[in-house]
Amino acid sequence: MRSYQPILLVEDDDADAIITKRALSDLKVTNKIVHMTDGEDALAYLKDMANPRPCAILLDINMPRMNGLDFLAAIKADESLKRIPVMMLTTSDAEKDVGRSFDLGAAGYIIKPCDYKEFVE
Numbered sequence: 258m259r260s261y262q263p264i265l266l267v268e269d270d271d272a273d274a275i276i277t278k279r280a281l282s283d284l285k286v287t288n289k290i291v292h293m294t295d296g297e298d299a300l301a302y303l304k305d306m307a308n309p310r311p312c313a314i315l316l317d318i319n320m321p322r323m324n325g326l327d328f329l330a331a332i333k334a335d336e337s338l339k340r341i342p343v344m345m346l347t348t349s350d351a352e353k354d355v356g357r358s359f360d361l362g363a364a365g366y367i368i369k370p371c372d373y374k375e376f377v378e
Contacts, residue, residue: 262312263289267299267328268346269320273369277315277346288312296323300331303338311341316363318347318354326357333362 264281268274278290291311293299300323302308314332318325325347332338342364347354350368358366 261288265311296328
């Protein structure tokens with residue numbers, strides 16, 4: 258069986274994390290999901306060279322300790338991390354958050370809660 262790089266899910270809401278994991282499973286995504294609940298823990302995970310490098314990051318904005326935008330800025334400023342694609346997955350539909358996410362290098366932006374079918378598509 259082939260081993261794939263994990264997907265890093267940075268989400269502080271347990272219900273949203275469960276829905277995201279279920280959607281990925283329904284899509285037959287076989288990558289391991291590494292779940293962190295805030296940006297500080299996620300950044301520590303990424304900086305630990307013993308951990309496998311994720312192929313993608315699914316990132317919430319509104320989190321305790323280090324929010325998603327600060328986390329995104331930190332990884333995009335790091336030469337060893339900046340090429341990891343980051344998809345924002347957040348409740349914020351504020352224009353400033355959308356714009357800042359793309360300015361910082363986000364690959365996409367999904368507003369939740371979204372329709373499950375729409376999310377899977």
